[in-house]
Amino acid sequence: MDLDFTKLEAEVQKSVADLKAVEKRLDALQAACKMTLLFHSASPWDASKRIQWNKLRRQIIKDCDKEIFEDATTKVLCDAVRAALAELERE
Numbered sequence: 001m002d003l004d005f006t007k008l009e010a011e012v013q014k015s016v017a018d019l020k021a022v023e024k025r026l027d028a029l030q031a032a033c034k035m036t037l038l039f040h041s042a043s044p045w046d047a048s049k050r051i052q053w054n055k056l057r058r059q060i061i062k063d064c065d066k067e068i069f070e071d072a073t074t075k076v077l078c079d080a081v082r083a084a085l086a087e088l089e090r091e
Contacts, residue, residue, distance in 0.1 A: 025087045031059040032084035039077050060084050 035056045038049060054069050060080045070076045 025090075028060045028084040028087045031056045032081045035060075035077055035080055039072055039074075045072065056080070060087075 035053065038053055038056070041049075043049075050069065050072070053072050057070060057076065057080050060083050
């Protein structure tokens with residue numbers, strides 16, 4: 001039985017690319033979940049939470065302006081969750 005290493009390597013590379021795409025989608029979903037928990041946390045909102053909020057938002061929305069800090073609002077949260085869910089629907 002002869003193995004076609006070129007074909008095998010191509011299949012492995014495709015599998016790696018597929019896994020990286022899945023990882024990107026899962027990272028966006030994880031960030032959206034963390035944003036939701038942060039938004040609904042019982043402790044007072046402070047500067048460190050604001051920094052974490054914007055870091056998570058940038059993980060989901062890659063093309064957002066890193067210099068602009070978004071306030072923690074329902075609209076910003078929903079936009080981030082929608083963006084994370086849209087990543088799931090991409091093929």
